Amino acid sequence: MNKSFIGLVVVSTIFLIYATGFYTNFQTDSALEIVDFSIDQPETENAAPSNPDRIPLYGDLHVHTKYSFDAYIFGVTATPYDAYRYAKGEAIKHPLGFDMKLREPLDFYAVTDHGFYMGMIENYADTSSEMSKNEWTKPMHNLNRPENVTVDSLGARADLFSSVLTQAIVKPYPYWHPKVWKAWFTNNIQVALQSFDYDVHKSAWADVANAAEEFNKPGEFTTFIGYEFTTSTDVEGGNLHRNVIFNSSNAPIRPWTRIDSINPEDLWTWMDGLRDKGVDSLAMPHNSNGSNGQMFEVETFRGNPISIEYAEKRMRNEPVVEMTQVKGTSDTHPLLSPDDEWADFEIMDKRVGSRPPTYSMPQGGYVRDAYLRGLTLDWEGRGNPYKFGLIGSSDTHTGAGGFDEDNYWSKAGVLDGTDMGRGSVPLTPDRIEQLEEYAELYDQPISIQDIEGRTYADVGFDQWSASGLAVAWAEENTRDSIFQAFKRKETFATTGTRMAVRFFAGFDMQSIDLDSEDMVKNAYAKGVTMGADLFSQDNQTPQFLVWAQRDKLGAPLQRVQIIKGWVENASGTPKEKIYDVACSDGLTVDPITNRCPDNGAKVNINNCSISSDVGAVELKTTWVDPDFDPTIKAFYYVRVLENPTCRWSTWDALKAGVKPRPDLDETIQERAWSSPIWYIPKSSKLNIIPL
Amino acid sequence: MNLRILVFFAIGLLIFFLDIGFNSEQNSKDIYISDQELTSLLSAWKSQVGRPPSDEEIVSIINNFVQEEILYREALLLELDQEDRIIKRRLAQKITFLKQETIPDDPSQEELENFFDLNKDNYFVPATYSFSHHYFSKESNAKERAAKAFNGYKTNGTEIIGDPFFLGKNFYQNSANEIKKNFGELFFSTIENLSLNEWSGPHESVFGQHIILLKEVQNGFSPPLEKVLIKVQQDYLSQAQDKAIDEYINEIRSQYRVIINPDYKF
Numbered sequence: 001m002n003k004s005f006i007g008l009v010v011v012s013t014i015f016l017i018y019a020t021g022f023y024t025n026f027q028t029d030s031a032l033e034i035v036d037f038s039i040d041q042p043e044t045e046n047a048a049p050s051n052p053d054r055i056p057l058y059g060d061l062h063v064h065t066k067y068s069f070d071a072y073i074f075g076v077t078a079t080p081y082d083a084y085r086y087a088k089g090e091a092i093k094h095p096l097g098f099d100m101k102l103r104e105p106l107d108f109y110a111v112t113d114h115g116f117y118m119g120m121i122e123n124y125a126d127t128s129s130e131m132s133k134n135e136w137t138k139p140m141h142n143l144n145r146p147e148n149v150t151v152d153s154l155g156a157r158a159d160l161f162s163s164v165l166t167q168a169i170v171k172p173y174p175y176w177h178p179k180v181w182k183a184w185f186t187n188n189i190q191v192a193l194q195s196f197d198y199d200v201h202k203s204a205w206a207d208v209a210n211a212a213e214e215f216n217k218p219g220e221f222t223t224f225i226g227y228e229f230t231t232s233t234d235v236e237g238g239n240l241h242r243n244v245i246f247n248s249s250n251a252p253i254r255p256w257t258r259i260d261s262i263n264p265e266d267l268w269t270w271m272d273g274l275r276d277k278g279v280d281s282l283a284m285p286h287n288s289n290g291s292n293g294q295m296f297e298v299e300t301f302r303g304n305p306i307s308i309e310y311a312e313k314r315m316r317n318e319p320v321v322e323m324t325q326v327k328g329t330s331d332t333h334p335l336l337s338p339d340d341e342w343a344d345f346e347i348m349d350k351r352v353g354s355r356p357p358t359y360s361m362p363q364g365g366y367v368r369d370a371y372l373r374g375l376t377l378d379w380e381g382r383g384n385p386y387k388f389g390l391i392g393s394s395d396t397h398t399g400a401g402g403f404d405e406d407n408y409w410s411k412a413g414v415l416d417g418t419d420m421g422r423g424s425v426p427l428t429p430d431r432i433e434q435l436e437e438y439a440e441l442y443d444q445p446i447s448i449q450d451i452e453g454r455t456y457a458d459v460g461f462d463q464w465s466a467s468g469l470a471v472a473w474a475e476e477n478t479r480d481s482i483f484q485a486f487k488r489k490e491t492f493a494t495t496g497t498r499m500a501v502r503f504f505a506g507f508d509m510q511s512i513d514l515d516s517e518d519m520v521k522n523a524y525a526k527g528v529t530m531g532a533d534l535f536s537q538d539n540q541t542p543q544f545l546v547w548a549q550r551d552k553l554g555a556p557l558q559r560v561q562i563i564k565g566w567v568e569n570a571s572g573t574p575k576e577k578i579y580d581v582a583c584s585d586g587l588t589v590d591p592i593t594n595r596c597p598d599n600g601a602k603v604n605i606n607n608c609s610i611s612s613d614v615g616a617v618e619l620k621t622t623w624v625d626p627d628f629d630p631t632i633k634a635f636y637y638v639r640v641l642e643n644p645t646c647r648w649s650t651w652d653a654l655k656a657g658v659k660p661r662p663d664l665d666e667t668i669q670e671r672a673w674s675s676p677i678w679y680i681p682k683s684s685k686l687n688i689i690p691l
Numbered sequence: 692m693n694l695r696i697l698v699f700f701a702i703g704l705l706i707f708f709l710d711i712g713f714n715s716e717q718n719s720k721d722i723y724i725s726d727q728e729l730t731s732l733l734s735a736w737k738s739q740v741g742r743p744p745s746d747e748e749i750v751s752i753i754n755n756f757v758q759e760e761i762l763y764r765e766a767l768l769l770e771l772d773q774e775d776r777i778i779k780r781r782l783a784q785k786i787t788f789l790k791q792e793t794i795p796d797d798p799s800q801e802e803l804e805n806f807f808d809l810n811k812d813n814y815f816v817p818a819t820y821s822f823s824h825h826y827f828s829k830e831s832n833a834k835e836r837a838a839k840a841f842n843g844y845k846t847n848g849t850e851i852i853g854d855p856f857f858l859g860k861n862f863y864q865n866s867a868n869e870i871k872k873n874f875g876e877l878f879f880s881t882i883e884n885l886s887l888n889e890w891s892g893p894h895e896s897v898f899g900q901h902i903i904l905l906k907e908v909q910n911g912f913s914p915p916l917e918k919v920l921i922k923v924q925q926d927y928l929s930q931a932q933d934k935a936i937d938e939y940i941n942e943i944r945s946q947y948r949v950i951i952n953p954d955y956k957f
Contacts, residue, residue, distance in 0.1 A: 034739050040925065053859060104872060130776055178766060185758050199777045250739075277740060500857060519855050549857040552875045552897040617829045617898045618857060 030186045031256045032273050037209035037225060038249030050475040053520045054490070056500045057472050057482060059108030060087070060401045061224070062243050062286060062322060062393035066144075067113040067204045068228075071397040072121040073140075073160050074413030075149040078399030080111040080211035086400040088221060094409055095149050096417040100400040103407070103553060104498070106469075107477050108222035109215075111208055111399075112243040115227040115255030119204025123197060131197055151431075154414055154421065155438025171195065190259040202254055209251055218478045225251045229267050229283065231258040232352075233301070238294030239352035240264050242283040243322070243393075244271070247483040250279050263301045265310075268317040282486055286322035286395065289330040290352035293364030296373055296386055311383030320486050323367045323673065324392040324468035324493050326402075326411045327352065331639075331673060333362035336369050340563075340578055342641065346465040346495070346668065356445060357460050368565060371635050371676060372574035375567040378633065389489025389531045389675030390637070392468020392496075403496030405668070406608070408466045408648040416461045423462040424652035424661060426454040452662050462664055466648045467495040471672075473502075473529070489531025489675045492638075497670040498551040501560075503530045503638045505677045509543035510622050519547075530637075531675040536682045539630035544677075546581060547620040548640045554670060555642040556615025559583050559596045562623060566634035581623040584616035584643075591626075601643035603667045608646035608654055615643045630681055637676035641669045722760050724753070732756060790939045791932040798927055806927045807916050813926070814919045818911040819864040820882055822903055825853035825892075826860075829899035837893035837900035844890065844902075851890070851902055864909065874898070 064071040065080050075095035078086075086092045087109035091101035123129045124137040125144060131137055139160055142148060172192045173180050183192035191198045205227070212223040226245035232238055242264065244255070256270045264283075271281050288295035300310055323330045328348025337343040350357040363369060367390065374386030394401030396411045410416035419425040427435070432448060432455055439446040449458035456462075471492045472485035485491060492501055502520065506527025512519055523545050528534050534542055550557045560582040567574050580589045583596030590597070601614045625636075644667040646654070653660040660666050732752055736744050744752060772778050798806075807814070827837040831854070843849035858873055870879045878896040885891050885905040892902030916923060 036739070049863060051859070055858065105868065128776060178762065178769070178771075182762055185762070197777075502857075515854055517855050517860055520859075547857065549898070619830075 030188045031252055031254055031260060031270060032277065033253040034250050034274070034277055034279055035206075035209075035253045036250050037206070037213055039210065039213045041213075050481070052475065053524070054473040054475055054485075055477075056492075057107035057222075057474050057477055057485075058498055059106050059110075059222070059470050059472070059482075060393045060396075061108075061110045061112065061226070061245060061284065061391065061470050062228070062325060062395045063109065063111050063399060063401065064113050064228075064395070064397040065111055065208075065399045066122055067119045067208060068397060069114055069117045069121045070161060071113070071413065072125070072144065073157050074397055074415055075144055075153070075157065076398050076413045077144050077149075080113075080208050080399075081214070083111050083399035084109060084211060084215035084223060088215070092400055094398055094400075094417055095144075095413045096151065098409075100398065100402070100409060101407075102400075103404055105221075108224070108472075108482055110224040110226040110243070110245050111211060112226040112228045112245070113204075113208060114230045115244075115257040116230045116259065117196070117201075118208075118227065118255065118257075119200050120196065122204075123200045129197075129200075131195070131200075134195070136195075149414060151414065151418060151421070152434065155434065155442065157414060158438070159442040159444070188254075190257070193259075205254055213249055216479060220477060222477055222479050222482050224479065224483075225249070227255040229255070229257065229264070231262045231264060231267075233294055234262070237351055237354060237358075238292040239287055239290050240285070240295060241287060241352070242267065242285045242318070244281055244283045245483075247280040247282075247479060248278075252279070265301055265313070268313050271317050272313070280483070281317075282320070282483075283318050284320050284322050284391065284393075285318060286325060286393070287327050287330070287348075287352050288321070288323075288365045288367065288370070289328050289333075289348050289362075290350060290354075290360045291365050292351050293361035296364045296367075296370035298364070298373055298377065306377055306382045306385055308381075308383035311377070311385035314385040315387055318388060319489050320389040320391050320470075320491055320675070321367055321370075322393050322395075322468075322470070322493075323390050324465070324495055325395040326464050326467060327395060328463060328465060329467065329495065330366050332366045332368040335362050336366055337576060340576075342639070342669070342671075345671075346463075346467065348463045348465075350460055350463070368563065368576060372565050372567065372576065375565065375633055375635070376572060376574055379567050379569075379572050387678060389486070389491045390493040390673050391470035391472075391486075391491050392493035393470050394468065402466055403469060405466050405496075405646055405648040406651045408651070410461055410464055412461075416459070416464070419652040419656055420457060421459070421461070422464070422649070422652065423457040423459055424649035424664070425656045425658055426456055431457075454661075456661060462649060462661070465495065469494045469496055469498070471500070490529055491531065492672050492674045494672040495668075495670045497554045497642060497672065499554065499557070499640060499642065499670075499672050500549045501638055501640050501672050501674050502545075502547040503674045503677065504528065504545040505534045505542050505636065505679075506545075507537050507540045507542060509545045510624075512545065512622075514545075514547075514620055514622070528677060530677060533678045533680050535680050536630060539682070541624055541628045541630070542679060544581075544623045544625075544636065545621075546623065546638055547618070548582075548638075548672070549618045550616065550642070551670075555601075555610055555645050556617060557584055557619050558599055558601060558615060558641045558643045558669065560619050560621070561639045561641070562636055563639055564625065564627075564634055564636050566629075566632050569632055577627070578639075579623070579625075582619040582621040584619065585614055599643070603644050603646060605646070605650065605660065605666055606654075608651060610643060610645055632679075633681060634679045635676040636679070638672075638674040640672045642671065644669050722757055724756065728756075729753075787936055790935055793935065798924070798931070803920075803923055803927060804916060806930070807919075807923050810926070811913050814922065815913055816911060817866050819866055819909045820870065820905065821863050821865070821907040822882060822885075822905045823861045824856070824904070825851045825902040826856035826898070827893065827900040827902075828854040829897075833899035834893065837902060841890070841892050841902050853902070854899075856898070864907075874901075 063083050065083050066072050066077050078092055082092045087106045089102055089105035091099040094100050123131050124140045125142060126132060127141050132141060171194045173194055180192045183189050190196045209225045212225045216223040224245035226243060229242045229244055231240045252274060256267055274281060285295055300306060329346040332340060332343045333347060334344045349360055351360045370386040374384040378384040398413055402408045410422055416422045420427050420431055435448055436446060447458045448455055472482045473490040474481040474485045504523040504527045508526050512522045546560050548557055548560050559580050562579045562581050565576045579594045580596045583589060585599045587597050587599060599614050601611045603610050647665050647668045649664045650660045650666050736752055827833040840851045844851050867879060870882060874896050881894045887905055890902055890904050893900035894903055
């Protein structure tokens with residue numbers, strides 16, 4: 001037995017362990033190395049005093065730029081610096097050449113490029129790079145030179161995304177190669193992959209961090225150093241993507257990626273490790289709707305039962321969930337909530353990235369279901385791993401989130417940057433021919449469909465949305481103040497509208513004068529707010545206070561609802577109920593149906609104008625749960641609905657001068673969801689034997 | 692004659708072997724870690740972690756250092772540094788830093804003043820407004836109630852009592868952008884034209900009617916140099932650095948000849 005044979009055995013074992021997914025709880029030391037990315041900034045005088053009643057700050061925590069492997073393939077050349085300029089109100093260019101500009105600047109923004117292969121595709125495309133000498137990089141050479149970023153390149157790009165990359169990526173160097181040894185010495189497996197250049201990767205990450213540091217201006221505009229941990233299960237391809245943001249200029253030397261481990265629990269272990277070294281972070285799952293039910297499972301990643309320890313670890317690291325974004329909204333699904341008339345809202349029912357598009361199971365994929373599962377697990381004595389707050393974000397891949405229905409470019413660059421590409425407007429004969437050619441060339445199914453005599457692209461983008469925003473109730477616009485709001489879960493999610501909602505619970509809320517200037521101060525003093533627990537006080541019935549304000553540039557408000565979920569003590573059956581609590585236009589809630597009467601708001605589909613005389617600028621009320629049982633754990637969260645407005649697909653059709661596609665919703669009701677308040681009864685001595 | 696040649700040959704041989712001897716000395720597998728190196732490693736660790744390393748951690752720090760050094764040397768032996776894009780870039784970066792450092796750290800007062808005068812717009816501090824308002828919600832008869840309340844105040848000095856506004860009553864040193872964000876364009880153009888310390892209204896916004904007291908306006912202004920000295924110094928320096936590099940390249944470039952295949956098809 002010679003030396004090289006031993007080496008071969010050692011190295012192939014490493015890769016076998018890795019490749020077969022038996023890769024357990026492996027902590028790489030080098031990913032725990034911390035770098036101070038701060039840059040010298042002159043001291044700024046922060047004039048605004050911090051506000052103890054807190055202000056709502058609007059932002060987007062899910063933004064990709066050219067450093068993301070897929071964004072670059074979609075033709076995106078926007079840098080993190082461009083992304084931050086966009087957030088501050090400047091116009092930046094879409095890959096197809098038009099300007100993208102926000103209606104109003106945002107208060108905070110985080111560029112979260114995929115950690116996996118961050119910066120690498122740009123490097124393959126650069127023909128002067130070492131990597132570009134590899135044969136398999138050829139289809140990517142000069143990919144985003146201006147003359148190559150065209151609608152015609154759509155087919156080739158889609159093919160690159162789905163096939164070329166996956167074939168090329170996971171091939172290690174032979175065992176004798178110094179890089180393999182380096183990978184082994186430094187516990188950094190990606191270094192041993194032939195398609196990976198660690199220096200390029202590290203410098204991309206440093207640039208992301210530097211951009212965040214450069215644009216962070218306490219009191220004015222907040223940024224976070226962050227990235228996306230883009231993992232999925234092997235089984236059924238369930239999406240388990242999370243964004244990670246750091247609450248400091250100190251951040252790890254490299255992102256922890258799916259190459260380190262595909263298990264999100266290992267991500268939390270890594271985050272715990274960083275926290276021990278003084279770097280606090282949080283992870284935010286997204287697109288649970290496309291996870292095939294695996295985002296909010298009732299067992300661990302490896303199929304073990306959930307334990308209190310698991311629940312605590314998850315909640316320590318994942319206090320909020322991104323529940324609405326371009327790829328649909330994950331409040332609930334009509335199959336899960338048959339009694340919720342508003343459940344069928346921007347449903348994206350395909351698994352993320354699946355080709356061909358494959359149905360995603362709703363159970364375990366929506367936040368309301370997750371809250372109920374959390375209560376059920378808690379009822380079984382396993383802790384509640386699903387006690388998270390709610391935010392939205394865009395997941396744009398162009399550096400610029402599109403939040404308005406009438407100013408929408410979806411998110412995948414060249415792929416869906418045109419109305420025809422998004423499937424909202426019939427294809428011209430040229431485009432049909434192009435798509436057919438592409439299908440033949442790359443051996444793909446033809447992605448066109450006939451609907452009532454017209455031909456549209458059949459690409460799944462029609463299920464995508466102009467959504468969403470993350471809103472934090474913070475004392476001031478600083479990194480720490482906003483980060484702490486996420487940790488407290490004092491947040492709400494919107495579908496892109498800048499409406500605002502306050503939500504309090506206590507046992508003396510009805511004594512607060514809703515017309516007094518001190519209303520908010522009193523509510524904070526007498527109760528708890530969104531994201532918090534309300535503990536039983538002698539079995540008194542809790543009282544809730546809700547106050548919503550419209551987006552000044554959006555549609556007026558239609559109604560405020562409180563959504564309640566609970567688990568029956570005797571049987572463990574999960575239940576939910578929706579109560580309208582405030583109606584616009586002086587209408588009152590019907591006590592039998594718990595619904596507001598129709599306020600008569602209309603949309604004119606011919607020009608997308610809306611009724612100007614109905615709807616509310618603000619709605620406020622106190623509410624008492626008529627079905628309250630003091631012995632049952634329950635959660636309550638608010639949903640605020642605007643009057644209907646045109647959906648982006650209708651706007652697309654209107655601008656193109658054609659009829660809206662008949663099978664898509666013509667209008668939507670923009671909305672906001674608060675984080676829940678959980679009611680916690682006195683611990684009962686009742687012993688429950690799970691059946 | 693023959694003997695002399697032989698002697699020279701012998702001397703040559705001796706030198707040859709000596710040379711090999713010395714060379715092998717240089718190629719020895721010693722890794723010498725100086726005291727300074729150790730101090731800097733340990734202090735770097737301390738500054739990142741916030742406490743001195745334990746004995747165990749010291750061992751791992753040194754091991755990491757040694758590993759890196761070994762890999763580095765082996766890579767050099769394999770000439771992996773040759774024609775490496777990253778190394779080229781890094782070296783180019785290093786000489787850039789070197790050249791940047793040649794410019795004087797402390798620009799003269801006069802230089803700073805000139806620079807400041809040329810770039811005044813970059814340091815302009817925008818106007819801020821401090822104000823209070825009574826809000827009358829569009830939800831309940833805003834116009835009528837606001838007019839009545841304001842009349843009462845003007846004629847009898849009755850206290851104005853409005854509705855609570857979502858974002859509060861008092862706003863301190865808000866910029867134009869903040870006011871537009873919170874109240875809309877219309878409200879801001881109202882504020883801009885109000886006279887100080889005098890209740891005025893009712894004024895309209897998308898949310899209803901407002902009776903406003905403008906308490907203070909800080910006009911936008913160009914601050915004196917002393918107030919923004921640090922930022923000006925930084926900006927000056929970064930501009931001077933860019934300039935130094937450009938000049939250096941322009942100067943040295945003429946000594947180089949660039950040859951590109953004229954028949955290359957771009």
